[in-house]
Amino acid sequence: MKKYIIQSIRLTLVLLVLLCVVYPVTVAFIGKMSKGNGGGEKITKNGKTVGYALLGQSFTKPQYFWGRPSAVAYNAAGSAGSNKGPSNPDYLKEVQSRIDTLLKYNPGIKKSDIPADMVTASGSGLDPNISEQGAAIQIRRVAKARNIDEKKVKELVAMNTLKPFMGMFGPSSVNVLKLNLALDEL
Known part of the structure; x- marks a missing residue:
């Protein structure tokens, strides 16, 4: 023993x-x-930190690309999903409201054009990326709000598209903060 x-x-x-x-x-x-010495990859503009590459931010102005919705208002201290399922009436109202907002501010797109990532929050509520399709449906609105040719905005989206890891793992995505900063530099 x-x-x-x-x-x-x-x-x-x-x-x-x-x-x-x-x-x-x-x-x-x-x-x-790693990048950022373990504190996250900071994105700076004119010597001032404007965000982090791996944390989403809220963009609501028409001249910017909008990110994925957040169940925690992009608060990194309270990272979480909404925990509401597809049969929850409150959740369905919330998703429908997001769809209506996208249709209102992006005329010419159909409900079927809207990818799921543009109307549902991620599990962390902090996702900094959107799908290529999520960026594509916003190109016309952003170009019109900024009086820029749509071709230029499409090229900018293409330049800021992150391809799948090793060309096969995961979908292509666009970092919203980096794309919006590149737009501001145009």
Whole structure:
């Protein structure tokens, strides 16, 4: 019996060192070698931080591309989804309201043109990217609001489109903050 207790204590101590010291130090070290030194990739404009590459922001003006809706108002401290299912009447009203807003501000598109990511919040509520189709349905509105040729805006979207990892893992997407900053530079 004593033999098993001593083995259990040794195993507990080894796991404590591994999981409470070695693993966190390793993760912190790897984080320090990444972009932003583990604090996230900051996006700056004129020496001022305007956002982070991996955190969504709210854009509501017609001259900007709009991001994916957020169930937490883009608050990184409260990252979460809405936890409402497709049979919840409040959720359905919320989605319909988002569809109506997109149709109102983007004339010429049909309800069937709207991708799901433009009317549903992500699991974290902080998604910084939208699908290529989500950007495409907004091109006309943004070009008109800025008095820019639609071709230029399409080219800008194409230049800011992130292709799937290794050409096959995941969908193409567009980082909304980076795209909007590129628009401001036009």
